[in-house]
Amino acid sequence: MVNAALDLAATDGQTVSRPAPETSPLAVRGLTVSYGEKPAIFSVDATFPANAMAAIIGPNGAGKSTLLKAALGVIPRLSGEVAVFGKPVESARDRIAYVPQRASVDWDFPTTVIDVVMMGLYRRVGLLGRLTQSLHAQAQECLDRVGMADFTHRQIGQLSGGQQQRVFLARALAQDADLYLLDEPFAGVDAATERAIIDVLKSLKAAGKALISVHHDLATVTDYFDHVFLINVRKIAEGPVQTTFTGENLNAAYGGRLAATHIDQLQLAAGA
């Protein structure tokens, strides 16, 4: 079908200016994960678009982080398939950068800011490869991009929450990937950090990267994102913000837990 359509376009004599349909940076089929007896996510299908910022939205315990972690193989899946740029995730690891939840690590760990950023280079340098001067410079540049250049040798426990989040983002930048997976990058950060982070994310998108972020704040969805994926254990809806971020879908995802007045204040898609 797709080939036929392309042929048709070609015979019309048009130059094929549009790039060939890109493979999705992240596609999952029938993904099911269970922590105990109840599934955390159940038979989820998702296809995230290339070169876009996508938000995964849903109430607490809906399986937003679980979806991200299971797709990455950080937690085991009961069933389902994951494709990253059309390949199994194992052979696409070099193209993925990951920003875990800030609260998932012990910030009292004896290490410095630059050390954490260098961890983003570990896949490239291997177990015993030398961390050369130029790799150090790369890591420092990633710190510059998130506005943390002055904190290079600070112990990570001496940073504020927002600064810690920026360090995690700098580490993901050091991974130099094509797909960025972020788990609540704006959770508990100050306004200045939120702006710094969104600027970096937008510059990544401008550079042709794909971004998928677990997101909590419904008020900023329209401003920040192009694509939404609504989940509550099962998939509720997915698609462009303009058509999918509707009151109806939000009600379906949150099960009426959102106050009607709150929904009214959101910049929802037309026709909600």
Place this chain on the structure above:
Amino acid sequence: MGSEFVQLSLTPLLIGIFASVACALPGNFLILRRQALIGDAISHVVLPGIVVAFLVTGVVAAIPMLIGAAGAAVVAVILIEAIKRLGRIEPGAAMGVTFTTLFAAGVLLLEQSDTSTVHLDVEHALMGNLESLIWFKAQGWHSLLDPVALAALPHELGRIAVVCAAMIVLTVIFWRWLKISTFDEGFAEALGLPTSAIGLGLVIAAAVAAVAAFDAVGSIIVIAMFICPPAAARLMTNQLKAQVLWSVVFAVLSAVLGYVFAGYGPLWFGGENAVSAAGMIAAVSGLILALACLFAPHRTRIGVAKEEATA
């Protein structure tokens, strides 16, 4: 002091140092992973394994002991998992129940079995026999170059030296994997690192160190060295590399001071008999930790972080 020192004190001192360092190295990562109790558990479950190995083979030999200890460790891991899942008990409590029970079983077995012909009893299990590991054939420092004398070195020395060297090499080779999977397991997993294998490998390395050290110096030193030097080292620095180096310094210091205090301390205070070197080494490591708690430069890091965050 030359020849007497070489004959009586050199090998126990070296064995004490190697055992301390071999345990302190994996201890750094166990503590940062909040798994300090695993080292404790391992050193306890080693006892029933060794007793069973003795009952089966009838001799106290290295290989059966290692196999017995490994078998006991496997039983312990299975028991801990089973108690955790079936009883829905938190991991620390499951470990506590398992290792004390197995250790008690080991003591009972030991008392009931006829070990009068060999050097295996409860006291030996706890304290080791560091002081008896002397170098009979040594006549002075020149014996270090004499092949005949070297061949008569206590075999415990060679074994613990090899294990200590292996711990150093493994720590250096797997440094990045250990560091990243200890700090941020989810990120390590996303990088494609074998985090489960790294965690298991760390526990196995700790078990090997525990068994090798147990053989020479008993379980008290093992328990102390897994925790005290790394915990004191953590208070000295905010850098992992420096922490590991400090922990080695503290382990060596504990071994040397502990051995000297045990041999000469009671004499200084008018006593007549030396006390257990292994016990004194463990006590010194605890003393170093106490001093670090009081005077080390990075004791108040949590408070500092909070102040700066709110500033």
